[in-house]
Amino acid sequence: MTSFEWKTVEYQGEENSGRLLSKNNGWSLVVFPEFDEDMDRLVCYQNESVIYEMTLGAPNAGDLTQDGTAIIADWIKYGQRTNSEIHILDLPSRTSRSFNVEYSAPLVAITPDGSTFAITNYDGYVNIYDSTNFSLQTQHSAQFGDRLIPVTKSGENNRIYLRARDEPPLIEYSISLSGEIQSLSDNAERIRYIESFDLDNTTDWTIAVTELCQQYKESSAEYVQERVAEVFDDASLAHISDSERLKTIIEVLEQAREQFSEPHSKAVAAQLSDAHYRLGKEYRGQGQITEFFEHLEIAESYAEDVLPWFAGKKLLAKVNRRKARVYKQRGEIEAARRHINCIFKIEEKYDISLASDADERLRRELEN
Numbered sequence: 001m002t003s004f005e006w007k008t009v010e011y012q013g014e015e016n017s018g019r020l021l022s023k024n025n026g027w028s029l030v031v032f033p034e035f036d037e038d039m040d041r042l043v044c045y046q047n048e049s050v051i052y053e054m055t056l057g058a059p060n061a062g063d064l065t066q067d068g069t070a071i072i073a074d075w076i077k078y079g080q081r082t083n084s085e086i087h088i089l090d091l092p093s094r095t096s097r098s099f100n101v102e103y104s105a106p107l108v109a110i111t112p113d114g115s116t117f118a119i120t121n122y123d124g125y126v127n128i129y130d131s132t133n134f135s136l137q138t139q140h141s142a143q144f145g146d147r148l149i150p151v152t153k154s155g156e157n158n159r160i161y162l163r164a165r166d167e168p169p170l171i172e173y174s175i176s177l178s179g180e181i182q183s184l185s186d187n188a189e190r191i192r193y194i195e196s197f198d199l200d201n202t203t204d205w206t207i208a209v210t211e212l213c214q215q216y217k218e219s220s221a222e223y224v225q226e227r228v229a230e231v232f233d234d235a236s237l238a239h240i241s242d243s244e245r246l247k248t249i250i251e252v253l254e255q256a257r258e259q260f261s262e263p264h265s266k267a268v269a270a271q272l273s274d275a276h277y278r279l280g281k282e283y284r285g286q287g288q289i290t291e292f293f294e295h296l297e298i299a300e301s302y303a304e305d306v307l308p309w310f311a312g313k314k315l316l317a318k319v320n321r322r323k324a325r326v327y328k329q330r331g332e333i334e335a336a337r338r339h340i341n342c343i344f345k346i347e348e349k350y351d352i353s354l355a356s357d358a359d360e361r362l363r364r365e366l367e368n
Contacts, residue, residue: 005019005020006018006019006020007019007020007028007030009030009043009045009048010048011030011032011043011050016032018030018031018032018033018043019031019033021042021059021060021061021062021063021072022062022063022064022070023064024064024065024066025066025067025068026046026047027044027045027046027064027066027068027070027091028044028045028064029042029043029044029045029062029064029070029072030042030043030044030045031043031059031060035055036055039055039056039057040055040056040057040058040059041053041054041055041056042054042055042056042059042072044070044089044091046068046091051091051094052089052091052094052096054072054087054096056072056074056085056087057074057075057076057085058074058075058076059072059073059074059075060073060074060075060105061073061075061106061107061108062108063108063109063110063117063152064110065110065111065112065113065114066112066154067092067114068090068091068092069088069089069090069091069110069114069131070087070088070089070091070110071086071087071088071089071108071109071110071117071131072086072087072089072108073085073086073106073107073108073119074086074087075104075105075106082102082103082104083100083101083102083103083104084100084101084103084104084105084106085098085099085100085101086098086099086100086101086106086108086117086119086134088117088131097134099134101119103119103121103123103127104121104122105121105122105147106119106120106121107119107120107121107147107148107149107150108120108150109150109151109152109160109161110131110152111152111156111157111158111160112152112153112154112155112156112157113157114131115130115131115132115157116128116129116130116131116137116157116160116177117129117131118150118152118160119150120142120147120148120149120150120162121147122146122147123146124141124142124146124147125139125140125141125142126139126140126141126142126148126150126160126162126175126179127139127140128140128160128177128179137177137178138177138178138179139179140175140179142162143162143164143173143181143188143192144164144171144173144188144191144192145164148162148163148164149162149163149164149165149166150162151163151172158176158177159174159175159176159177159182160174160175160177161173161174162174162175164188164191165223168221169187169219169221169223169224170185170187170188171185171187171188171191171223172184172185172187172188173185173188187221187223187224190215190219190224191224191227193215194212194215194224194227194228194231195227195231197211197212197231198231198234198235199231199232199234199235199236199271200235200236200237200238201236201237201238201239201240205248205249205252205253206248206252209252209253209255209256210252212228212231212232212256213255213256213259213260215228216228216229216259216260216264217259225260225261225264226264228264229260229263229264229267229268230267232256232264232267232268232270232271233267233270233311235271237249237271237274237275237278240278241278241281241282242282243279243282243283246275246278246279246282247279249271249275250272250275250276250279253268253271253272253275254272256268257269257272265305266305266306266309266311266312269302269303269305269306270302270303270306270309270311270312270315272298272299272302273298273299273300273301273302273303273305273306273312273315273319274299274315276295276296276298276299276302277295277296277299277315277318277319277322279295280292280293280294280295280296280299280322281322283295284326289326289330292326293323296319296322296323299315299319300316300319300320302315303315303316303319304316308350310352313346313350313352313354314354316342316343316346317342317343317346317354317355320339320340320342320343321339321340321343321356321359323335323336323339324336324337324339324340324362324366325362327339328362328366333366336362336366337363337366337367340359340362340363340366341363343355343359344359344363
């Protein structure tokens with residue numbers, strides 16, 4: 001499967017612009033959208049001559065071998081049905097075979113000898129089929145994303161290449177026809193290494209965050225930097241309550257935030273907000289109320305930096321919820337009322353739901 005490009009070709013005596021699905025050794029597959037009312041016309045060329053054509057619903061993926069064996073994935077009507085039709089065309093003999101699959105918007109590739117083809121779709125699997133009888137040979141769990149782009153290469157009949165994207169940086173790896181990983185590109189190796197990190201209560205955050213920052217700095221590719229930011233986005237400070245450990249985590253996160261650009265720095269700011277919130281709770285438990293409020297103020301400031309992400313709104317609600325309850329316990333009703341109302345103001349501003357039943361009860365109690 002290759003990325004779409006548009007090509008002007010002669011069809012039915014006129015010059016028409018169509019989507020080029022695939023080309024190889026003089027063969028080409030061109031789609032003329034909505035050529036037949038609401039149906040697309042797939043036209044197969046050998047050099048400049050039309051040798052085969054089909055009317056299909058949405059033929060949005062295809063591949064070709066050098067000898068003219070083609071595979072077409074007809075998405076039927078994208079967004080309306082989840083099943084698709086797979087067509088195998090023998091262009092020299094002008095014949096076709098078809099079968100249905102329960103995949104939505106699949107991508108396809110066929111090996112150079114035409115014996116095997118791969119289908120990928122949004123379920124996170126790579127399905128490898130025998131072309132002669134359409135039998136499923138193996139299923140591979142996709143790395144680096146849900147719907148990968150399958151690719152085959154000349155002379156390699158026993159391998160399928162899979163790409164997370166069809167533009168630089170190349171995130172590509174190959175599998176055997178039995179589904180085992182055979183090779184990884186340099187960037188695929190890097191992404192795999194980045195995704196091996198989990199930031200949680202079992203992690204030495206100083207070591208992990210330092211290494212992730214190094215990976216972030218070493219790559220100028222947005223895609224790689226996004227993967228680093230996602231590790232922070234998925235991080236969890238749950239079950240971390242030791243004050244000294246939280247201080248260490250805050251220190252290393254502050255260093256990371258200085259190295260990250262927008263919007264990636266928001267993922268780090270979210271963890272900083274949560275870390276200061278948790279440290280404030282610890283100080284509250286120790287009776288250090290001044291330190292409690294100091295850290296919740298910092299937590300609120302970092303949460304505002306995360307906006308307009310939903311995580312920032314949740315963090316702001318959490319901070320204001322905690323402040324409202326502490327102020328109520330201290331008998332400072334006006335301050336408690338102000339902070340509990342902040343949650344409802346955030347809801348109104350962003351048209352989202354954040355308040356719990358307990359928040360509703362506290363709000364009513366403070367208004368009486």
